[in-house]
Amino acid sequence: MIRFILRRLLSTALVLLVVTFVLYLLLNVALDFFWDLRASTSPNIEALYESRRRLLDLDTPAIVRYFKWLAGVGGCAIGQCDFGIAWKSGQEVTDQLQGAIVNTIKLITASTLVAIILGIAVGMISAIRQYSGFDYFITFVSFLLYSLPVFWVAVLLKQYGAIDINNFINDPTLESWWPIIIGCVAMGLFWMGALGGSAKRRVFTFAAAAVITFGTIYYILASGWMQHPTIGLLGVVVIGVGAAIVMTYLSTGLKNRRVLYASLTTVVVGALLYWPLMNLFYYVDMNWLWMFGLFIVAIAVAVGIGLAFRGPDPWDTARTTSFTAIIVAVLIFADRVLQGWQEYSDDPAINNRPIATIGASAPNIDGDFWITNLDSFTHLLLPSIALVLISFASYTRYTRGSMLEVLGQDYIRTARAKGLNERTVIMRHAMRNALLPLASVVPVDIITMIGGAVITETIFGWNGMGKLFIDSLRQAELDPVMAYILITGLLAIIANLVADFLYAVLDPRIRVNA
Numbered sequence: 144m145i146r147f148i149l150r151r152l153l154s155t156a157l158v159l160l161v162v163t164f165v166l167y168l169l170l171n172v173a174l175d176f177f178w179d180l181r182a183s184t185s186p187n188i189e190a191l192y193e194s195r196r197r198l199l200d201l202d203t204p205a206i207v208r209y210f211k212w213l214a215g216v217g218g219c220a221i222g223q224c225d226f227g228i229a230w231k232s233g234q235e236v237t238d239q240l241q242g243a244i245v246n247t248i249k250l251i252t253a254s255t256l257v258a259i260i261l262g263i264a265v266g267m268i269s270a271i272r273q274y275s276g277f278d279y280f281i282t283f284v285s286f287l288l289y290s291l292p293v294f295w296v297a298v299l300l301k302q303y304g305a306i307d308i309n310n311f312i313n314d315p316t317l318e319s320w321w322p323i324i325i326g327c328v329a330m331g332l333f334w335m336g337a338l339g340g341s342a343k344r345r346v347f348t349f350a351a352a353a354v355i356t357f358g359t360i361y362y363i364l365a366s367g368w369m370q371h372p373t374i375g376l377l378g379v380v381v382i383g384v385g386a387a388i389v390m391t392y393l394s395t396g397l398k399n400r401r402v403l404y405a406s407l408t409t410v411v412v413g414a415l416l417y418w419p420l421m422n423l424f425y426y427v428d429m430n431w432l433w434m435f436g437l438f439i440v441a442i443a444v445a446v447g448i449g450l451a452f453r454g455p456d457p458w459d460t461a462r463t464t465s466f467t468a469i470i471v472a473v474l475i476f477a478d479r480v481l482q483g484w485q486e487y488s489d490d491p492a493i494n495n496r497p498i499a500t501i502g503a504s505a506p507n508i509d510g511d512f513w514i515t516n517l518d519s520f521t522h523l524l525l526p527s528i529a530l531v532l533i534s535f536a537s538y539t540r541y542t543r544g545s546m547l548e549v550l551g552q553d554y555i556r557t558a559r560a561k562g563l564n565e566r567t568v569i570m571r572h573a574m575r576n577a578l579l580p581l582a583s584v585v586p587v588d589i590i591t592m593i594g595g596a597v598i599t600e601t602i603f604g605w606n607g608m609g610k611l612f613i614d615s616l617r618q619a620e621l622d623p624v625m626a627y628i629l630i631t632g633l634l635a636i637i638a639n640l641v642a643d644f645l646y647a648v649l650d651p652r653i654r655v656n657a
Contacts, residue, residue, distance in 0.1 A: 155636040159629070164209060166628055167621075171205040174619040198230055199621075212625060226629075227622025229615065236626045239611060244630075246503045247607035250596065253523055254530035255589050261531070262538025263581070267574065268337050269539065270546035277336025281539065289536035296532060297602040300525045301500045309496040312369050323360055330356040371485060374478035376417050379471060383410035386470040394463040396566055401454035406467045408452070409445050413471035424479050429512045434476070441472045480520065483513045487521075497521050501604035526603045530596055534588070541584055546577040582645045587638040 175181075176199055180191055196202055200211075215225030226236035269281040317323075331353035335345045363369060374382075387406035388397070395402045420437075427433070445468030449461030488497050492505045499505065499522040508518050549555065550573055558568045597609035604610075608627060615623035 226626040254527040258534035266539040266542025405452035
């Protein structure tokens with residue numbers, strides 16, 4: 144194993160070295176370092192040219208400059224990284240990278256997690272309902288989303304997801320109910336196709352989904368929720384109970400009463416802690432370290448509740464209560480963030496238009512931890528949706544294809560022949576094996592996305608790695624471009640290593656020597 148790791152690391156290091164060397168020479172030829180001087184009419188133009196040559200050390204051969212750059216990068220081994228300088232702004236590349244990497248990680252974390260969860264869930268249902276109307280619809284939507292140009296989606300999101308929504312928040316009047324009616328019918332058809340069953344059950348599902356959707360939209364409009372959004376204790380309890388039932392059904396089935404009672408108890412504990420936590424949030428200067436500590440405590444309490452209720456498999460119970468506790472904790476956190484909505488909207492920098500269309504944060508926002516996070520979330524909303532729409536399609540197709548292959552295996556037919564119910568066959572036997580191919584896709588997708596969603600970041604003015612790369616190319620700044628290539632190349636190598644080892648861990652048939 145150690146020999147295999149060392150061999151892989153050595154080979155990938157050589158590949159990265161060759162790639163950076165070749166690209167450095169190509170960029171040195173392709174970039175015009177004097178682009179801003181060529182149209183200049185300054186009387187001392189020759190002196191400006193000479194000053195630029197000295198600044199960029201252009202009189203030194205490109206090969207020598209590459210090894211100078213490589214020596215600076217090698218200083219990272221002793222904590223003294225030197226990626227060069229962005230000559231146009233005079234800023235160190237390391238300073239540019241710090242902000243760009245943080246912004247890109249914030250952007251891809253939310254979008255990738257949502258895309259994975261939705262993609263896997265919808266892909267599994269589509270495979271289970273193979274050749275049904277639902278399956279054909281999801282297949283069509285997946286291919287449609289996968290083929291949509293990102294820049295076009297981004298422009299539509301800016302218009303309808305920000306400008307129109309901000310206008311509606313300031314003047315909440317409806318010109319027609321037809322869009323809402325169509326939306327309710329669409330949700331009814333979606334859930335009817337997803338849950339399937341007999342004709343009577345399908346009609347009931349359609350009616351229930353349509354009525355619930357209409358009731359939710361009516362409540363949002365009638366109560367002024369969009370102007371003063373909140374979840375509240377009642378919302379935490381209602382959504383938490385629903386989450387407990389769903390988590391129990393997916394994990395062990397609702398017939399396992401101990402697991403269901405343990406999950407509901409977790410929701411009750413979360414509800415009892417709602418007001419103490421709100422007081423803590425108000426009177427303590429919160430930060431992410433505090434939030435991480437509270438998150439760990441929530442998981443520990445949930446595991447304790449699960450082990451106390453035990454059941455046929457205590458750790459199955461603990462796993463279910465842990466997922467329920469995560470959902471309840473996120474709801475309480477989101478509720479506290481939303482409580483600052485009015486203060487945030489009234490800020491002169493926001494001017495009652497809270498859904499942002501550009502940038503990673505609003506300038507001159509003066510607020511505490513909660514206002515700052517609310518500002519980050521409103522700026523994350525549109526670019527995250529743009530990335531989710533594209534990634535969701537690929538994860539759905541991967542999951543559907545893998546699930547169909549697994550459902551045709553002999554051991555699935557054997558499990559059904561032994562009398563196992565369909566939930567157990569799908570969740571315990573089929574899903575775990577169907578997710579194996581995704582183990583080699585998801586790490587690569589997540590880590591390489593840190594290289595930046597170039598088009599999305601550029602359109603939304605998000606100062607991440609992708610926008611840094613584009614801006615550096617436009618300014619003919621070689622050092623930032625090379626830093627981008629080095630980091631994304633290194634991350635791609637790490638992603639492939641993680642995917643290989645993760646696949647080997649999950650699938651005992653895979654061996655390193657193979």
